[in-house]
Amino acid sequence: MSVQLSDEDRARFGDDPRALFTENLREIQARIDAACARAGRDRSEVRLLPISKTVPAHILRFAFDAGIRTFGENKIQEAQQKHEALRDLPVSFAIVGHLQTNKAKYLARFASEFHALDSHRLANELNRRLEREERDLDVYVQVNTSREATKFGLAPEETLEFISELGAYPRLKLRGLMTLAIFSDDTERVRACFQRLRSLRDEALRINPNAQGLSMGMSGDFELAIEEGATIVRVGTSIFGRRPGSDAHYWPGLIPER
Ligand SMILES: *Cc1c(COP(=O)(O)O)cnc(C)c1O
DSSP states (O other): OOOOOOHHHHHHHOSOHHHHHHHHHHHHHHHHHHHHHHHTOOGGGOEEEEBOTTSOHHHHHHHHHTTOOEEEESOHHHHHHHHHHTTTSOOEEEEOSOOOGGGHHHHHHHOSEEEEEOOHHHHHHHHHHHHHHTOOEEEEEEBOTTOOTTBOSBOHHHHHHHHHTGGGOTTEEEEEEEOOOOOOSOHHHHHHHHHHHHHHHHHHHHHOTTOOEEEOOOTTTHHHHHHTTOSEEEEOHHHHOOOTTOOTTOOTTBOOOO
């Protein structure tokens, strides 16, 4: 299928988005390889989850050509539209951002992974909707490892009890924990967030042996995350370029100002 590029597309992704994404992916893969080597980890332990939020569906066809098969999105409506638009391609969608309970029904229809589970209310509603759709969902419990009031996620001390109660939702398949580290130039503070998630995960494994996953690390900190045990790194900007309207202070996963 040939895709026509608008002037806006060209301004953002250049004349050859397929080549751009291919090159960016190659670079990220090399950096993941190097981080694994430094940490003495097997490369197969780390999965790259490209985060394609704000990238239009027709541009994602180039990302597919570059080899991407799962797209991470943080807004349910945007993800659903892309799912519809790309129905002819064998791709899946991971929702990585906070979800309002009243949107659970949309997620249940098409998403294959959810990286921001943080309440019983949401777990219950997702389970109920998945039951109706006769689908299962891989979930990661979001933990607020930096304890910032602006971030979603369970407090670290609430996490293990929450995990021990997830058996009540048989359609939710627990795969691990997820976090957004503090946004800071101080790498030791960032690293502490990843270490907190990892030690919680180690404890969680005693409750549920399927909770091995550590979804942590983004464009600015994924190498650090890999050093601390990440099994999934969620990378957007370094693959797709800067998002329109994003500035140096932009940080995903923040609670919108009211
Ligand atoms: C946008 C987003 C990412 C990717 O962030 P980049 O800095 O663009 O790599 C990762 N995780 C979540 C939850 C996001 O919303």
